Amino acid sequence: MAEHFETKLSSRNYWDSEKLSPNAFAYVLMIPAALVMFGVVIYPFFYNVVLSFSNMSLRHFRDWHVIGFKQYAQVFSERIFYSVFVKTLVWTFVNVLFHVTIGVALAIILNRKLFGKAAIRTLLILPWAIPQVIVALTWRSMFNYEYGAVNLFIAQYLHMAPVEWLGKPLQAFSACIITNIWLGFPFMMTIALGGLQSIPQELYEAADIDGASSWQKFWTVTVPLLRPVMIPAITLGIIWTFNNVNIIWLVSNGGEPSDQTHILVSYVYKAAFNLYRYGYAAALSMVIFAMLLIFSLFFLKKTKASEAAY
Amino acid sequence: MKAKIRIQNSKSKIFNLVLYFLLLGFTLAVLYPIINVFSISLRPSDRLLSTSLRVIPADASFHAYKVLFTQTPFIHWFFNSVIIAVVVTLTGVMLASTAGYAFSRFSFYGKKSAMVGLLVTQMFPPTMLLLPMYIMLLKLHLINSYLGIIVIYTSTALPFCVWQMKGYYDTIPFSLEEAARIDGSTRWGAFTKVVLPLAAPALVITALFSFMSAWAEYVVAAQVLQDTSLFTLPLGLKQFESSMSTQWGLYAAGSLIISIPAVALFLFLSRWLISGLTLGSVKG
Numbered sequence: 004m005a006e007h008f009e010t011k012l013s014s015r016n017y018w019d020s021e022k023l024s025p026n027a028f029a030y031v032l033m034i035p036a037a038l039v040m041f042g043v044v045i046y047p048f049f050y051n052v053v054l055s056f057s058n059m060s061l062r063h064f065r066d067w068h069v070i071g072f073k074q075y076a077q078v079f080s081e082r083i084f085y086s087v088f089v090k091t092l093v094w095t096f097v098n099v100l101f102h103v104t105i106g107v108a109l110a111i112i113l114n115r116k117l118f119g120k121a122a123i124r125t126l127l128i129l130p131w132a133i134p135q136v137i138v139a140l141t142w143r144s145m146f147n148y149e150y151g152a153v154n155l156f157i158a159q160y161l162h163m164a165p166v167e168w169l170g171k172p173l174q175a176f177s178a179c180i181i182t183n184i185w186l187g188f189p190f191m192m193t194i195a196l197g198g199l200q201s202i203p204q205e206l207y208e209a210a211d212i213d214g215a216s217s218w219q220k221f222w223t224v225t226v227p228l229l230r231p232v233m234i235p236a237i238t239l240g241i242i243w244t245f246n247n248v249n250i251i252w253l254v255s256n257g258g259e260p261s262d263q264t265h266i267l268v269s270y271v272y273k274a275a276f277n278l279y280r281y282g283y284a285a286a287l288s289m290v291i292f293a294m295l296l297i298f299s300l301f302f303l304k305k306t307k308a309s310e311a312a313y
Numbered sequence: 314m315k316a317k318i319r320i321q322n323s324k325s326k327i328f329n330l331v332l333y334f335l336l337l338g339f340t341l342a343v344l345y346p347i348i349n350v351f352s353i354s355l356r357p358s359d360r361l362l363s364t365s366l367r368v369i370p371a372d373a374s375f376h377a378y379k380v381l382f383t384q385t386p387f388i389h390w391f392f393n394s395v396i397i398a399v400v401v402t403l404t405g406v407m408l409a410s411t412a413g414y415a416f417s418r419f420s421f422y423g424k425k426s427a428m429v430g431l432l433v434t435q436m437f438p439p440t441m442l443l444l445p446m447y448i449m450l451l452k453l454h455l456i457n458s459y460l461g462i463i464v465i466y467t468s469t470a471l472p473f474c475v476w477q478m479k480g481y482y483d484t485i486p487f488s489l490e491e492a493a494r495i496d497g498s499t500r501w502g503a504f505t506k507v508v509l510p511l512a513a514p515a516l517v518i519t520a521l522f523s524f525m526s527a528w529a530e531y532v533v534a535a536q537v538l539q540d541t542s543l544f545t546l547p548l549g550l551k552q553f554e555s556s557m558s559t560q561w562g563l564y565a566a567g568s569l570i571i572s573i574p575a576v577a578l579f580l581f582l583s584r585w586l587i588s589g590l591t592l593g594s595v596k597g
Contacts, residue, residue, distance in 0.1 A: 028500060029419035036412035036475060043468035044434055047445035054445065109339060112332045125580060126340050129347065132579035134529025136547040137568045141346050144353075144561070152349050185342070239435075248439050248532055271440040276536060281444060288441035295436040 054285035061279035074286035083262075083270070084287075091245060091266040094180065098244045101184045103237060106191025111225070113192075114199045124196075131189035139253035142182040143169070146254070169255070172263035179254045179264060183247065191236060198232030199225070238302055242295055248272055267291050354378065354565035377562035387567060389542065390549035394571075397459060397545060398527040401466045405474055405523030406516060408467070413478025413515075414504060418487070428479075434472040439532065447536055462537050462545075466527040474519040481515035482508065517582050528575055546571045 055074055059067035078084055113124055130138065145152040146168035154165035168178045202225065210220045248268045255264035258273060265273070268291060275284035355373040381387045415421075416428065446465055447456070455461035485508055493503040509516070531547040538544055544552075550571060553564040 026419070026421050029415040029421045032411040032415035036408040036471060039408060039464070039468055040434075040471055043446065043464055044437075044442060044472070045430075047442045047449065048437070050445035050449070051441055105339075109336070112336055115329070115332070117329075117333065117336070123336055123340055125583070127343055128580070128583060129343055129576065132576040133347070133572050134525070134547070134575050136529055136531045136550065137572050138346075140550065140564070141350050141568060144564070145346060145349060152345070185346070242436055246436075246438050252532070268438045268440060271438060272443075272532065275440060275444050284440065284444060288438050288444075291438045292436060292441060295438075296433065299436060 051285050051288060054282055055289045057282045057285075059281040059285075060283075064281075067282070070282075074282045075290070077283055078286050078290055087265050087267055087270050090176065091268075094176075094183075094251075094266050095241055095245045097180055098183050098187060099237065099240050102187040102191045102240055102244075103233070105184070105188040106193075107195045107229070107233075109188070109192045110195035110199055111221075113196060127192060128189045130186050131193075135186065135249045136253065138186050139182060139250050142178070142185070143254045143256070146178045170260055172260060175255050175260060175264040179251050182254050183244070183250045186250065187240070187244070191233075191240065194232060194236040195229065198229045201232075202228045238299065241302075242299070245295060246291075350565045350568050353561055354569055356562055377566040381563050381566045381570075385549075385563065386541065386544070387549060387570075390544050390546050391570075393459075393543060394528055394545040397463055397466065398524050400459075400463050401470070401527040402520050402523045404463070404467045405470050405526075406520050408471060409474035409478050409519045409523075410509065410512070410516060412475045414482055414508065416475065416479040417482035418490075428476075431472045431476045443533060443536065450537065456537060457539050457543060459543070462534060463527075465533055465537065466530065467523070469533075470519075470523040470526040474522055477518060477522075478512065478515050481512055485511050521578060521582050524578065525575060529571070 053069070056069050056071060057067045058070045058073070109127065113120060113127075117123070146154075148154060148165060148167055148170065151168070153168065157163050158165050166174055168174045206224050206228075207220060210224055215223065245266075246268050247266075251264065251266050251269040252258075252272065257277070258265045258269060262270075262273070267287070271284050271287045271291065274280045274287065352369060352373075354377050355369065355375070357374045357376060416424065450456045450461045450465075453461075455464075489507050489511070490500075490503040493507045494500075498506065528545075529547060530545075531551065534545050534548050535551075538548060546567070550564065550567045553560045553567060
């Protein structure tokens with residue numbers, strides 16, 4: 004009798020005596036979600052692939068047809084693609100760097116004994132909790148040249164000249180980055196806190212006995228044990244930052260000044276819905292997707308290889 | 314020796330104090346924009362543009378809130394957002410909890426590619442599906458309707474939620490359902506009575522994620538909802554904000570009211586967030 008149960012225990016497809024076979028039951032559970040995802044994710048994806056090979060635009064809305072790789076050629080031949088691509092890389096790198104640095108630093112501080120720790124931790128999550136639209140529009144209003152809080156602070160407390168945040172390209176880009184850093188560090192902080200809490204205290208004590216300084220303890224105990232938790236978070240962070248349309252679009256009001264404040268995804272939005280260059284936008288989307296796919300495969304492979312060392 | 318320990322103790326006390334001030338500094342930086350919005354919403358109507366950095370302005374009044382509720386379609390937008398968000402949340406939880414369970418407990422044809430597919434959808438640029446979906450909705454006459462936008466929002470959150478639920482179910486030992494079966498329960502019964510309650514943290518994250526996808530979303534709604542009577546809150550809010558003449562007071566008051574349900578939900582559920590996220594990501 005015990006053996007009978009034991010063999011059953013090891014097999015996941017235990018539900019043999021029910022009316023539905025295991026496979027059928029699984030499919031029944033999955034079909035609603037699968038249908039939705041097919042209709043709204045998979046089918047549009049392939050539609051987009053087709054569109055990227057077509058000449059659909061305002062002029063050719065109903066009578067579009069496939070024209071081969073012309074749209075892709077268009078994507079790579081317009082100079083704006085390269086400047087926007089570089090801006091996207093800068094945007095992603097700067098943002099994620101600050102997110103992780105600030106997040107981990109705050110997590111380490113919050114991991115100690117502190118007065119009012121729970122309250123502070125809750126408050127520090129607020130930027131994540133507030134809807135992105137609100138964050139973007141609020142910071143946009145704070146960057147207003149005459150009445151925004153940032154310039155008022157600079158003028159009244161730092162006694163420096165106010166900055167034309169939303170009017171000049173570099174300043175507008177910086178304004179978007181500042182907003183996104185404010186928005187994004189709580190995510191990394193939360194993950195890092197969770198990871199820190201699972202590091203056994205004995206390891207730090209052992210390091211203390213060996214005479215390690217705080218800096219050494221950080222690099223030999225904290226960092227290696229935090230890596231497995233942070234790697235997926237950083238991957239997600241990179242993908243989400245790379246793809247973040249909301250902040251760029253809403254803080255710069257659609258790329259102002261004169262389309263200088265764009266990253267790849269916001270430019271696609273503009274091409275599709277402001278300029279009606281649907282085929283072009285579809286092709287550009289595919290290029291972005293390919294970039295992220297290649298990046299993810301490369302990044303995950305690299306970090307898995309080094310994780311195997313542990 | 315004692316002197317050395319005493320010096321070290323006071324050194325670490327100062328260090329602790331410095332860290333604490335750093336923390337408080339960040340907390341202030343986090344709170345300031347929120348306080349700023351609040352103080353703008355309190356400004357009296359004749360002094361909406363001001364260069365004062367005072368938190369509570371002189372002659373503060375709730376005038377903006379009054380106008381917001383009585384003279385703009387704000388309540389109508391709120392109503393729209395609530396309906397859409399609630400439906401998306403319920404649908405998302407139902408679909409993700411069942412699909413995630415199937416992925417976790419069964420091996421079936423096409424499972425591996427489906428899992429990879431879920432992950433890959435996370436990398437889609439947001440606009441990539443928007444355009445084809447817009448055209449599809451046009452053809453199905455679902456543009457400008459609740460159904461159209463609900464379908465889009467549900468599918469936005471679904472892949473991540475299914476992946477998330479699957480990861481969490483994986484940490485629940487199969488033996489529990491085993492025991493339920495031995496006690497005479499059906500598969501569905503074991504799922505709903507044993508597994509689901511244990512998966513509460515993951516369900517909470519799914520609900521939160523689905524809700525936030527629908528409540529605070531602007532870009533998709535801007536394309537799909539054209540009728541002002543169907544506007545959701547983010548669309549309505551954007552109306553108050555324009556380069557030429559921003560209605561600061563209304564905008565600020567509206568922002569706060571939109572944020573409150575989202576923030577309240579988020580903070581209330583935040584304790585599940587940490588455990589749910591790290592569990593999912595560590596187990597992979």
